Amino acid sequence: MEKKIFSDIEYNKYLNKKKLMGSKCKKCGSLFTPPRPICIDCYGTDMEWVEMKGTGKLAAFTCISIGPPFMIEEGFDRKHPYCVGVVELDEGTKVDARIEGIDPARPETIKVGMPLAVKYLHRKKKGEKLTYLAFEPV
């Protein structure tokens, strides 16, 4: 049995291993991504880890020209915007993610509703491995 607590730290460790995980309430069946330790539908605390299929559709997006320092370090700027969005997973929950495999400089070509599949972006930050959730068109 999993003993891992339903925390952001454990969620991120799973992302490092290319697993997109949520938590499911054993009492009422509600599913949450990222995982929650307390079910906000029934206040149940008996949760279990569930792996998501990693497919969904684009619910909304933006193409950012002026990013935070860590995105500027990756080489993004006004001439090279990046796309982030909200993805509605096939399981019905939502996650925030980078959107890849599209042209962020031509946002009019990116469509809400387009089908997407998960990919993982690994980066090193101060020697520590970080994984960012990303999706790309199927």
Added chain:
Amino acid sequence: MKKRKLGRGVAVIGAGMTKFGMYKNKDSKDLFTEAFNETIASVDKGFDPNEIEALYLGNFSNDFFVHQAHWAPMISDLIGLSPKPATRTEGACASSALAFREGVFAIASGFYDIVLVGGVEDMSKVSTEEVAEGLALATVPYEGRVGFTFPGVFGVIATAYFAKYGASHRDLMNVTIKSHNNAPFNPKAQIPFTIRDMMNAKIERAKAKGRPAPQWKDEIEFLSDLSANPPVAWPMHLYDCCPISDGASCMILAAEEIAGNFTDKPLKVIGIGQGSGRGFHSAKSLTSFEATQNAAKEAYGMSGLKPEDIQFSEVHDCFSIAEIIHTEDLGFFKKGEGYKAVRDGLTRLDGPIPINTSGGLKSKGHPVGATGTSQLVEVWKQLRNEAGERQVKKKNLRIGAAHNLGGTGGTCTFTILERR
């Protein structure tokens, strides 16, 4: 929902604010001093500051912006209030609306009779990138981690809204143009110019420098020109975003039964609501702010009023799309109708429900911790018929409101004031 009520009536008896702007030579203390002095002077029958029993001060992130925290006691000392209690409230861009609420509750409980509430923020001493980083401290971690910025969050909301209701960036331009049309009449506005003023100034500057003058036939064409209005977080462009600002604002609250000692025109707090939101991952809808809806429900419930009873309102337009969605969530318009209402002029100064007569955050400025009470300062000016050229010209103007949003919708408030 249970009907909310205050233990006893609370009234606003004085209000003031600085002009918002980017001040190289003024810090938070200087700004608050200005707002405080104007507030004291605004009390009709005179006011001895010694009567203030406590201070509630909204400040979001001077800790980050000027590397100094714990502002409530410092401001309290500045205005001669110490050792009386001073409390800082933090709700990101809604910090001073929370200070106002705490002040109302303190008086309604019977504990104090007179309190000072307000807010201050000093944002312009760091670079634009640092401001962006500082504001992003109030995004939801899952969003910040993948590179969301504040404009990015509202860009996402805009694409969701466009997809659902068929609106476009052009519809957002109408919000910007409308708010800026009010700004030249507000002496406290950071950008007291219409979009047409700014467009013409650019043409004149080009001519003066001997460069080919840009040809824009109207504001829409100007705002559609990517060289004049570049994207920040598509579809949020430069003119969809409020500026970086420094400023302060404050108000004196008093128990209703003694308000008449200070003014014959007190404003009664008749509705006060707050809500909290979730990030996108947990939001029921990407085209509504649950926190705003909850704040509205509380405030309407307490006042017994309906949206159509509100005669004008300040609405938190940190980004153009935000104003449209809030006007729907507050019940002024049906869901999906807000952008049409702006297009049809319903929210203009002379429309049936004027929104952001002050020029809004977009043109008045947005020193985040000072914004909430500054919106209520505008309601104060309007309800007392002191708004000059931007005065709402309705018969029997009695009821005005202000809606404040913090972060990416994590904290929202809605406050309704009535002139008795």
